[in-house]
Amino acid sequence: MRAGYVQLRPKFGKVKENIEKVKALLEPHEIHLVVLPELFTTGYAFLSREELEKYAEPLPGPTVEELCEFARRKNMYIAGGIAERDGDRIYNSSFLLGPNGYMGKYRKIHLFYEEKEIFDPGDLGFPVFETPDFKAGLLICFDWLFPEAARTIALKGAHIILHSANLVLPFCQDAMITRSIENRIFIITANRVGEEKRGDKEYAFTGMSQIVAPGGRLVLRDSPRREGAGFAKINLKEAEDKHITPENHIFEDRRREFYEL
Numbered sequence: 001m002r003a004g005y006v007q008l009r010p011k012f013g014k015v016k017e018n019i020e021k022v023k024a025l026l027e028p029h030e031i032h033l034v035v036l037p038e039l040f041t042t043g044y045a046f047l048s049r050e051e052l053e054k055y056a057e058p059l060p061g062p063t064v065e066e067l068c069e070f071a072r073r074k075n076m077y078i079a080g081g082i083a084e085r086d087g088d089r090i091y092n093s094s095f096l097l098g099p100n101g102y103m104g105k106y107r108k109i110h111l112f113y114e115e116k117e118i119f120d121p122g123d124l125g126f127p128v129f130e131t132p133d134f135k136a137g138l139l140i141c142f143d144w145l146f147p148e149a150a151r152t153i154a155l156k157g158a159h160i161i162l163h164s165a166n167l168v169l170p171f172c173q174d175a176m177i178t179r180s181i182e183n184r185i186f187i188i189t190a191n192r193v194g195e196e197k198r199g200d201k202e203y204a205f206t207g208m209s210q211i212v213a214p215g216g217r218l219v220l221r222d223s224p225r226r227e228g229a230g231f232a233k234i235n236l237k238e239a240e241d242k243h244i245t246p247e248n249h250i251f252e253d254r255r256r257e258f259y260e261l
Contacts, residue, residue, distance in 0.1 A: 001133065003033040003160075004231030005190035007209040007222050012043030012196060013055065019063060022080075023070055025229045032133075034229070035190035036080030038141050038166040039092065044205075045198040049090070049118040056085035059093055060102045068097050075099045077131065080190075081140055081164035089120045094138045094164045096129050103129050105138075109149065112142035114201075128156040134236045141165040144172045144189075147182060148261065154183035155251065159239040163189040167206045177216045184214040184250055185239050193225050214238045 006025050010018040018041050026034060038044070041063055046052040057063060063082055071078050077098040084093035084107065092108040092115060107122030108115075126149060128137045137153030139161055144150075153161055161179075165172065167189075176187050193207040207224040211232050220232045242250045 001032045001236060002030065002231055002233050003186075003188060004031060004211065004220070004229060005035045005188055005209045005222075006037070006040075006229050007190065007207055007227060008037050008040055008192050009194035009227045010037075010040055010043050010192065012045065012198065015041045015055065015063070018042070019066060022067075026070075026074070026076075029229060029231060031074070031076055031231055033077045033136075033160075033162075033188075034079075034231075035162045035164060035188045036078065037190045037192040038081035038094070038164040039083060040080050040164070040192070041082050043196055044166045044192075045196045045201040045203060046118055047199045047201065052083060052090055052118050053085070056083040056090045058086070059084040059095055059105050064095055064097055064102050068101050071097055072099050072101075077136075079136070079138060079162035079164060083119075090118070091122060092119045092140060093122075094140050094162070096136060096138060096162065098131060103131075106140070108140040108143065110142045110146055126152045126156070128153060128158045134159045136160050136162050139163045141167060141172075144175055144179070147179065150179040150183055150185070150187075154185050158185060159236040160186040160188065163187055165189055165191045166203075167191045168203050170206060173206075173208045173210055173221065176210070177212055177218060180212040180214060181216040181244075182250070184242050184244070186214060186234060186236060187212045193227055214241070215244075 210221040211219040
């Protein structure tokens with residue numbers, strides 16, 4: 001399978017323009033699976049919940065509908081993050097869609113910093129979605145810090161974690177190598193690049209989107225500032241072997257009676 005990410009510098013509030021940029025970056029490529037950054041349609045630095053409400057949309061909604069048409073034509077699966085409106089609640093969410101349409105969503109469980117002031121915490125757990133070729137779980141940005149999140153997805157049988165991010169801390173890219181070792185699972189992190197300054201809020205995003213294979217092998221890592229797409233050929237069957245040695249199965253060797261979670 002050929003899989004990868006789009007590393008994007010979205011323009012704040014320019015939803016249509018940002019979606020068109022994603023499609024333009026993907027159009028030249030034959031790709032089976034791609035991950036887009038967190039909040040890729042809107043940008044990140046919302047000044048208030050009221051401002052966020054102007055950009056939040058149902059999920060599925062207009063963004064998913066447009067990308068479903070693109071995915072059908074390109075025969076690809078797409079995961080990406082948007083602001084989701086559901087009644088009076090607003091979630092930092094990600095979706096998965098494919099050649100046959102919308103498949104489902106994940107709502108960010110672990111909100112970062114001032115996200116807690118404008119988003120509602122996720123309430124769907126960590127779903128795993130099954131396609132004819134693979135099983136995938138979704139994570140968003142700060143979820144990387146909590147090993148229980150990746151472990152839950154791996155225990156549900158996922159081959160790959162699709163991780164949409166707007167990373168500003170310097171730790172995640174290396175931490176995801178550890179998550180891959182712990183769970184013998186593929187992880188694709190799609191981060192954004194550039195700076196975003198609005199009002200008193202200023203963020204510098206770290207880029208370095210990447211693909212990690214089971215056992216922690218770094219397949220591909222992008223630069224901190226480049227805007228573009230990155231892809232590699234991966235064999236998802238590798239994630240079905242949970243042995244780290246011939247006598248050590250990472251799940252069967254757990255001693256759950258001694259853990260305090």
